[in-house]
Amino acid sequence: MKNNLSREQFFSVAIMLFGLFFGAGNLIFPPLLGKQAGSASFQSLLAFGVTAVVFPILGVVCVAKTKGLSNLAGKVDKYFAIIFTTMIYMAIGPGLGIPRAGSLPFEMAVAPFLPENVSVSVSRLVYTFVFFLVAYLVCLKPNKLVSRMGKFLTPALLLLITVMFVGVLFNNPNAVTSPVGDYATSSTVKGFLEGYNTMDTIAALNFGLVISLAIKSFQVNDEEKVIGYTVKVGLVAGSFLFVIYAMLAYIGMTTSGLTENVKNGAEILTTVSQYVFGKFGIVLLASIFTLACLTTCIGLITSISKFFETMTKEKVSYNKWIVFWTFLSFLVANFGLNTILKVSVPVLVAIYPVSIVLILLGLTEKYFGYNKFTYRLVCYTVTFIAVVESLQSVNLTLPLVTKLVSSLPFYSLSLGWVIPMVLTWFVGMSSKLLENSKAPARSTAFDE
Secondary structure, three states: OOOOOOHHHHHHHHHHHHHHHOOHHHHHHHHHHHHHHHHHHHHHHHHHHHHHHHHHHHHHHHHHHHOOHHHHHOOOOHHHHHHHHHHHHHHHOOOOHHHHHHHHHHHHHOHHHOOOOOOHHHHHHHHHHHHHHHHHHHHOOHHHHHHHHHHHHHHHHHHHHHHHHHHHHHOOOOEOOOOOOHHHHHHHHHHHHHHHHHOHHHHHHHHHHHHHHHHHOOOOOOHHHHHHHHHHHHHHHHHHHHHHHHHHHHHHHHEHHHOOOOOOHHHHHHHHHHHHHOHHHHHHHHHHHHHHHHHHHHHHHHHHHHHHHHHOOOOOOHHHHHHHHHHHHHHHHOOOHHHHHHHHHHHHHHHHHHHHHHHHHHHHHHHHOOOHHHHHHHHHHHHHHHHHHHHHHOOOOOOOHHHHHHOOOOHHHOOOOHHHHHHHHHHHHHHHHHHHHHHHHHHHHHHO
């Protein structure tokens, strides 16, 4: 029985994980960070890396250890597991993540260059149909994901981004500006919160099982080795992610003079690619956006279909699920990118904090031996605060409740959940210590 990955297999899985993570948000937010943070880009990028690199990799490891998101969320209780898991899969899947990845390359790299007499809606329909058809065909053979993504799609993506970065290095106006907006007052916190937009910590709760299955497909069946390889694969993929983020942030930071009036990272990359490469830049950018978003869609459709196949106890096959989720994502993608992005903010505000907390609890459980009460108290408290903040982000307030929650420390920084998380963790641990202190006394009394 084979129990080790070859070097080629290991790096193929690592590159595949990078490709699964690296989608629409990963492309457009680092350049915008570089432009807006300006001279404060370094510290902002480090904070961005916490929520866009560190927590996603920890999430992959955590889910691999617990053998699936349902098992991890089930440590709270079965109702939380059902609701939270469904929200995660719908948010990162056909409700938001997959349609965003499917529509963004069209909106940012194709639509601006269509002739005036060509219908944008019809063009989007054709583009997304071809896009999701390719994703569907790749998803039909999930056991070949490593070879298709790790050896072909993702390396091509890395090469294209590197070409753009090198082009900027040799044709750089080097116009670094001072920080603007929230970056001028709290560059570190702003960078931390911008990492939410990549959606990667949420995606990690899906991809952990995918990576575990990918490693096992090479006949590595020992659970300890699978987890060990998952950690190493995560470190390599995380390193690639951070390097690419640094390249993209550098592009945004040093081309501020060219991009004074742009509104998002995609427009920055469009402007810069045309400046550096001319008409070829349009082709380059379209290729980068399409490959980045395609690899992420493939990973999400695969993981969601595997999950629901398990949920239905294989009564509905994996192939039927990928047809359903691919078609649904295709329909939602045609509502347009702006509509999808409007929905993303409240959804991310609601589920990102509790995703972080669940990962932290899952990874530290073996050191502290949490009881059910600790999981429930911490997770439900953070969820409650996050939901109230999410509602307020769309101008919905709850009498007294919103006022009370908004008075929490760091709430103005969208981190109102941090102090309650720490306090409830101590309360939960105190309850565990109290349980342990009573147990010997009962045992002694019985023995006597």
